[in-house]
Amino acid sequence: MSNAIRIHTFPLSGHCHRIELFAALAGLNHELITVDLAAGEHKQQPFLSLNPAGKVPVIQDGDFVLADSNAILVYLARKYAPDWLPVDPASEAQVQRFLSLAANEIANGPAAARLVTVFGAPLDADKAKGIAAYVFDLLEGLLDGREWLVGNRPSIADVAIYSYTAHAPEGNVSLEPYPNIRAYLKRVEALPGFKAMPATPVGLAA
Ligand SMILES: N[C@@H](CCC(=O)N[C@@H](CS)C(=O)NCC(=O)O)C(=O)O
Secondary structure: OOOOEEEEEOOOOHHHHHHHHHHHHOOOOEEEEEOOOOOOHHHOOOHHHHOOOOOOOEEEEOOEEEEOHHHHHHHHHHHHOHHHOOOOHHHHHHHHHHHHHHHHHHHHHHHHHHHHHHHOOOOOHHHHHHHHHHHHHHHHHHOOOOOOOOOOOOOHHHHHHHHHHHOHHHHOOOOOOOHHHHHHHHHHHOOOOOOOOOOOOOHHHO
């Protein structure tokens, strides 16, 4: 395992699940290092020397250290699994569009709503659910007649969108109104190597 990519992770984090899922789907040689967020390990040394922002996920690939889930997906795909990140300008830009959606509306919508129910975060659940409705309405339309978000095969755009979308019911956000999204999640789950994020029995998933 000496050449393994080290992934500093937390099992119930959708941002971390993106990286664990991609490493599994792409068959990357990797090692998981669980960071004890409850004990505040991410706000102390030595973790802060890896990521001064005090957040997971972080990877170490040899001497190279990188934080931020979407940046990590770009790096890992470009370096080890190029089929997951198209190089033609239009397709690459489309992938970036969905990484932005994951970093903004998905994070502030379904992910934030789930933070309230799973971790008791002091966030505005109604506002988060409103953003979730907006982004899922958008994705439902974009997935009409499409199997994948970009092109004709899965890309890191799908990996970035998957985790918090699949676990939205834990944050009291129903996926019932979204048949295209539900079918799409099943396609991701059928991919060889798929790895699930642990379910938490809260919200609509209780
Ligand atoms: N933009 C970052 C967000 C990462 C993030 O919010 N991580 C959360 C876990 S899901 C975290 O480490 N929270 C601990 C904290 O902020 O104290 C990414 O995409 O990696």
